[in-house]
Amino acid sequence: MNKRTILSEKNIAGYLNAKAVDGFIFEIKKVINVTEITKYSNAFFVYRAECLTNQGKKILYLKQSDGYVKRDRKIRINPARTVIEGRKLKFLESLIGKKIVPQVLHVDYHNYILVLDDIQGKKKILIEEFNRDKVQPQLAEEFGNFFGKMHGRTYNMPLLFSNISNQNKVNFIWRDWVMFGAKKLIKEEAIKKFVKNSDRAKKSFVWGDPVYRNIFVSKHGFSVLDFDFAMENDPALDNGIFLAHWLIKILEEKVAVSKDCRYFIKNFIKAYVKTMKSFGISAHEIKGVIKRTTVWTGIYMVSRTDGRSGSYYKNRPRLEAKIRETGLALITRSKNKTADWYASILTK
Numbered sequence: 370m371n372k373r374t375i376l377s378e379k380n381i382a383g384y385l386n387a388k389a390v391d392g393f394i395f396e397i398k399k400v401i402n403v404t405e406i407t408k409y410s411n412a413f414f415v416y417r418a419e420c421l422t423n424q425g426k427k428i429l430y431l432k433q434s435d436g437y438v439k440r441d442r443k444i445r446i447n448p449a450r451t452v453i454e455g456r457k458l459k460f461l462e463s464l465i466g467k468k469i470v471p472q473v474l475h476v477d478y479h480n481y482i483l484v485l486d487d488i489q490g491k492k493k494i495l496i497e498e499f500n501r502d503k504v505q506p507q508l509a510e511e512f513g514n515f516f517g518k519m520h521g522r523t524y525n526m527p528l529l530f531s532n533i534s535n536q537n538k539v540n541f542i543w544r545d546w547v548m549f550g551a552k553k554l555i556k557e558e559a560i561k562k563f564v565k566n567s568d569r570a571k572k573s574f575v576w577g578d579p580v581y582r583n584i585f586v587s588k589h590g591f592s593v594l595d596f597d598f599a600m601e602n603d604p605a606l607d608n609g610i611f612l613a614h615w616l617i618k619i620l621e622e623k624v625a626v627s628k629d630c631r632y633f634i635k636n637f638i639k640a641y642v643k644t645m646k647s648f649g650i651s652a653h654e655i656k657g658v659i660k661r662t663t664v665w666t667g668i669y670m671v672s673r674t675d676g677r678s679g680s681y682y683k684n685r686p687r688l689e690a691k692i693r694e695t696g697l698a699l700i701t702r703s704k705n706k707t708a709d710w711y712a713s714i715l716t717k
Contacts, residue, residue, distance in 0.1 A: 374480045376433050378403045381416055384482075385429070393474060395422040406430075409496065409582040412597070413451065428487035429474065447538075448481040450597055455483045457599045461574070464522050469515065469592050488592040492585035504618055505586050506629040509636035512591065516579075516611070516637075517644025520604035520658075523574040524650055539600050543577055547610075550675035551668045554693075555700060563664055563700070570657060573604040579611040605658045609665025612637065616666060616711055617673070620691045635714055656716070663712045667699025 374384060382400035399421040406415040418429045434448040455476045462470055468488075475484040498505065544564075552560055577598030585592045615630040638659065645655050673681045674693040682689035691707075698705030699712065 371479065374482075375435060376414060376416060376431055376480075376482065378405055378416065381418055381431060384431075385418060385420065385484075395424045395427065397422050401426075409494070412446065430471070430485045430487065432483040432485065433481055450539075451481045451483050452476050452478055454597045454599070457596045458485075461519070461596065461599070464574070465515065465518055470596070471592075471594055485594075488594055489585045490592075492587045492590075492592060495581035495584040495586050495591075498586060499581055499614065499618065502623060502626045504615060504626060504629045504633060505591075506632045506636075507588070508586060508591055509633040510640040512611070513637040513640025514644050515591075515593075516604075516607060517641040517647075520573040520575070520607070521645045521648030521650055523601075524604070524645075524648065524654075525571040525573075539577070539598055540602065543598050543600070546677050547606075547672050548668055549677040550671035550673075551696075551700060553675055554671060554697060559701065563661075567603040567605065567661055567665075570603045570605070570661065571654065572601045575600060575602045575604055575607045577602070577607070579607050581614050603658075603661060603665075605661035606665045608641070608658070608662040609667075610669045612662070613666045613669040613673075616695070616707065617670060617692055619707060620688060620695060631710075631714075634711070638715055659715045663699050663708075663715050666711070667696040667708070670696030670699070 374380070376384065381403045385397050385400050397420050400418055401421055402419040404417045406417055412434070414433050414435060416431045418431060420427050420429055432451055432454075434446055434451045455473045458470055458473050462472065471485040471488040473483060474486055476482075477484075495505070548560065548564075576593070576596060577600055578595055579593070583593060583595040585594075612634055615633050619627045619630045621627075642655055642659070645658070646652070670692050674689050674696070680689055682692060695705055695708050697703070698708035702712075
């Protein structure tokens, strides 16, 4: 068997110019520039290639795993997860259409390389917008529709791309990571009870990693990427992780920003419920999803302060304590002003 090609900034031009990427709907005439994407890219190697084609200039992204997590070589991962993600992206595109998720231009099964189109364009990455206190209240309904459509169309349906062994591995890795903090701080019986309840729930196709470093936004729209952790699971976990970003921002106690965050959460939930209903999901089932969303939000918030990767807020101890306290209150249903407000909005 031929030796695998390991991508680098130096060899990508040769890789793209070779016949290794047959199947493109355009011809690459010249690779102008190649840059490795290092910011917010933790697990996989990602490269941005600016190309001249017979259809004009195009930006391509190449994604590859070398069998380990990029930021920590001790953490091994199956390099085939890259091409499995390609199947998931194609499946998602069939659900929601183009423009929101990257289009898969080529899958190299031998070298475990994905070639994707440019989904960012002129959009800004959401994590950096949050750092500027721009929490995108105008996009609440669009996001609610997106998650509602993704979950509603696949609710309680077997998915054709599924591989049980891979699904179980992804689920185990993800759960071990996201629940690490909660398991440290809460009685084991309480966590097991919720996990059992969530496992019994009807499944949907879920993104699994809907964090703000994987989202690009403009004034009128958004696009998303990184579906390596996509799987069949409780749709509440997607909602919980996603909405936690806005709830954490409320805890910074900036009046105008908090108001926008509360607006976002309210209108996201309204749009999500409406879209789920449009796919025939019963009010009872939706109520269960929303109720579990509150707990998954708390679990994710605790993972940001006491997680396997350490605290993301250790340099802001006052905020860190508030995030932890609010997250724990959502899990245990103990009294907390912000947690009580959030739960009331989601479950009313």
